[in-house]
Amino acid sequence: MEMLACFISHRVSQGSWNPIAVSRNGPRLFHLMFADDLLLFCKISKAQVIEVMHCLDLFSRELGLKVNLHKSKAQCSKKVSERRKEVFSGVFNIRFCNDLGKYLEINIGHAKASRRTTQEVIEKISRKLSSWQRCPLNKVGRLYLVKSVMAFISVYDMQIFLLPKYACNKIDFLMRQFLWKGQAIGKGLPLVTWEVAITPRRAGGLGIRDTSCANMAFLEKLVWNYLNNSKKLWEQVLKHKYLRNQSDMNKNSRNSSSATWKNIVNAYEHLKEGFR
Known part of the structure; x- marks a missing residue:
């Protein structure tokens, strides 16, 4: 997980991964980790979703740890339409939800x-x-x-x-x-x-x-x-x-x-x- 964190940080520094911020001058968020739980943040665009999945795919091939997409969830802003959600779901095969749970x-x-x-x-x-x-x-x-x-x-x-x-x-x-x-x-x-x-x-x-x-x-x-x-x-x-x-x-x-x-x-x- 530490290797994955370093890899994501490297992609962010290169400008390939666009993180998010909840305020104008606040810190940018691109990942949060605790044990084997992982939260990923990116701008809501098809290119960024592909970038996230590409990073996870490289990580899986290097270490042999496959991400279970069926147990994964995705959440986005309330302003994103259902049609756009369907497009993104076709890219990463992760279901959208209104609540990430507990x-x-x-x-x-x-x-x-x-x-x-x-x-x-x-x-x-x-x-x-x-x-x-x-x-x-x-x-x-x-x-x-x-x-x-x-x-x-x-x-x-x-x-x-x-x-x-x-x-x-x-x-x-x-x-x-x-x-x-x-x-x-x-x-x-x-x-x-x-x-x-x-x-x-x-x-x-x-x-x-x-x-x-x-x-x-x-x-x-x-x-x-x-x-x-x-x-x-x-x-x-x-x-x-x-x-x-x-x-x-x-x-x-x-x-x-x-x-x-x-x-x-x-x-x-x-x-x-x-x-x-």
């Missing part, structure tokens, strides 16, 4: 946290709870599972989405029910209040992570990385698209902004109160 359990489209999205998170936690109900666990064992498993099921979602308050309350409710009752419903006596349960152990609590606070902390981590200029690609893309050489983040949130950027701005409002 990666690490997160929708690649990064839409806002809708009721459907939050419901999926709650259902994952509920299924995990149901699988544990048949196990004879004492409160210490249940506390360990709550802290090490249940509280981390929604981690990927919380790094992108700002979950609604009702979703955070529901997740806390499921953790509370399992801790004291061993199931979603039933009888059980809470030994301490939930406020004590989510208090850190060094302060006399049980150390369970509060969902709403954890969600905001994950988004505030993005703000902190951004303000410290770590030069990551996502930071450069957002900086050129929304800030445009301005420093005040809360003045650059428009209705047309992406849901991810709005969540980051929301976290910035919470975090800046502690700036020194």
Whole structure:
């Protein structure tokens, strides 16, 4: 994959591969890789599609790693007509779709946290709870599972989405029910209040992570990385698209902004109160 990345970069430097940019002066995108997953970006033209397929074909012949086109997907701008999509499909035999699906359990489209999205998170936690109900666990064992498993099921979602308050309350409710009752419903006596349960152990609590606070902390981590200029690609893309050489983040949130950027701005409002 590193060899493929170098080869693509070489074709871009030669001018054969035309990358895309989401803002006028922003960084150009031509590929993103993680393990064996690959995203390729190019201008929407027949010549560019042929160039992409040519690069993949050379890569396959050199290393013997064939691209599975049946498991691949293509997506383009909403302004591209269906007729043009048919022309491109005939070139690379990859089906077009409106949604590239999920990666690490997160929708690649990064839409806002809708009721459907939050419901999926709650259902994952509920299924995990149901699988544990048949196990004879004492409160210490249940506390360990709550802290090490249940509280981390929604981690990927919380790094992108700002979950609604009702979703955070529901997740806390499921953790509370399992801790004291061993199931979603039933009888059980809470030994301490939930406020004590989510208090850190060094302060006399049980150390369970509060969902709403954890969600905001994950988004505030993005703000902190951004303000410290770590030069990551996502930071450069957002900086050129929304800030445009301005420093005040809360003045650059428009209705047309992406849901991810709005969540980051929301976290910035919470975090800046502690700036020194």
